[in-house]
Amino acid sequence: MLDWLLDPFSGSLMQRALLEVLVVAVACGPIGVWVLLYRQSYAAESISHAMLPGLVVASLAGASLVLGATAGVLVAAVAIALAGRDERLGGDVGVAVAISALFGLGALLALSPDVPARLGELLFGDLLGVTARDVIEAAVLAAVVTLALVLAHRRLALSAFDRAAAPSLGARPGRWELALLALLAICTVAAVRGMGNLLAVALILAPAAAALNLVSRLPVALALAAVLGALAGVLGLLASYHWHVAAGAAVALAAIALFALTLVLPRRDTFA
């Protein structure tokens, strides 16, 4: 039994994959809790999908994926902000147009060259192919996000819980909503190498939704989300190794399975 758990991680490839997913989960978990509390799940998905062109260009140019992801996220954010603002269409229509157009652009750029970009890896991640450098990059980004969340904790809580009174208590809500989106973007950049831009959102939303179903105090939920994300990472990698399935997808499904388990538990006051 112990062998079944430990053998997969005896090689350096799997060890790097494990480190990568742990590091990413630690940042994505808490961010996911805030995303759910601020009701920004669509933003999380949108940023994630619309960043594809950035990833593709970086991949084709042989440049750092983090750089491409950052550029992609910036372009996506601007496009989504502009499109979402148009009152003539309302709500999600403009945003859906922006996301589809950008996503399509990414696919077009990826598929048309003679040597196409490895689109599958960009979409669904390449967890088993991460290098030491990738892990370090992810760790740095995760550290930035975690530190920022710790420092911003009270202001984020104020702005989410009581928008009306927040300014009188020391936090301007608009500013902190933007701050959260910026941190979400950084977190997505960190997660994209291992999970791919389509599956990253699983590590952001699922552990957080599970944690909020289980506990009733915010700091505990934030920590638990990180722990559940890490657990999903381990379970996913084990599944990938023993059953020969795609690693990123396995991690995503493990996270969602954990969330599904929390639905089975008796109803309590819920916060997701």
Added chain:
Amino acid sequence: MPLDAPFIQRAIVEALLLAGLAGVLGSWIVLRRFAFFTHGVGTAAFPGLVVAAPAGVAPQLTGLAAALLYAGSVEWLGRTRRVATDAATGLALVAALAIGVILASDVFESPASVDRLLFGSLIGLSDRDLWLTAGVLAAALVLDLGLRRAWLAQGFDPGTARALGVRAAIADPLLLLAIVLACVVALDAVGALLVTAVLVIPAATVRLVAPSVPTLQAGTAALAAVEGVVGLWLAYELNIGPGPAIAVLGGTVFAVVAVVTRWR
């Protein structure tokens, strides 16, 4: 683009049929703000598409099953009140994608086949696919004729909707079902991830300038037809699936129209 090749001819016919759907249903998707729902349904059909060939079943069928399973899950998750709708949608979607990926890596050896499912393909359209699309278009036209007043009322004036009685009660579920069917028949042409390229983007573009529903529907059908055919040509030249080409084309036209109309 070799216009005499049968596969190109079928692709063009499909594009024109889908343009009809874009006009009839895409307009309602935009007016009633169902864009994300549409995107979700298309994406969620992906795992269904993966198992179609190995199971020897029509992809439309398995795609439909997957899409209905997705829609049902989101509805059910919403009912439990343990998670908000937008989070439920995100979770169900990513679950569908992950399942699709795992099934695909066992089923397909080459990633290029997965690309076809995700982004559509010029080749491989059969006559059956065209008939299915035509059938859905016909059904959509009939539903539009009968339910357009209810659809309009439900979106803008629920009081009037109630006064319309029974019709109003089934109107929205039927609209959602029609959207699901439209997504399912659009899948082989534009792929699971870009159904919005044909069902949402042209309608959104025309919405920027069209004052009334009939104008919106007609204008969208026309624009979608042009974008569809030009997109096919672009896809042929670049040797990619039609989905990305139509999406980029549509997005560019949208951006231009948005900017120009804003400045007037």
Added chain:
Amino acid sequence: MAVIRVERLAGGYAPGTDAITDVGFALEDGTIAAVLGPNGGGKTTLFRALLGELPVRRGAVELAARPAYVPQTDRTRHDFPISALDVVLMGAYSRTPAWRRVARADRDAAKATLERVGLADRARRHFGSLSGGQRQRVLIARALLQDSRVILLDEPLSGVDTTSAARIEELFAQLRAEGRVLLVATHDVEQARRWDRVICLHGRQIAFGAPAATLTTDVLRHTYGDELVILPGGEQAIAVEHHAH
């Protein structure tokens, strides 16, 4: 020495359209002032102007202290994973640097404040599971923790059960005895008569002064317009929509 002094205050949410105009009043230590007016008449706008949150503002506002604010309770998120004590602690956030935990003294003060509003036994309960009146008391406790000389309360008693309402009114009397200034937006004219000052707002300021002299039928009619219902026998009552808690 006025704790709040406002002169020729006007302003709103967009340039060109004023939500409130002609507002002017001065309030001393140990005063409870009612702000009366119909829904949409500008009560909340006035509060936002005093808090410095109104996008467009003209005129003079002098405040001896940064006000604490108790908004209408139905604006908070009842599904948030926090306890009643956590909510009260928010009152100390603005004086806690980001990298430090909330001070021991503030934690103790938070518990004491909850005690003061009669909810010490509910400290650990999930905030959203409390009754409307209890939530209102918790939000007042939060404002008390801010320890400001000026407290703005937006309809603190509407829809609140009688026990909670009685406790809250008692608390107001205590705060006034401590020398604080309370501005209370309310629909309850009879209650306003029991306090020190009234400000009548309907877009523009209709009147300001002691209730006995100020709350004439004429003033009330200008303030509430069609929403005014006069009972036979000369007594007056207001029929307006209440916010549910």
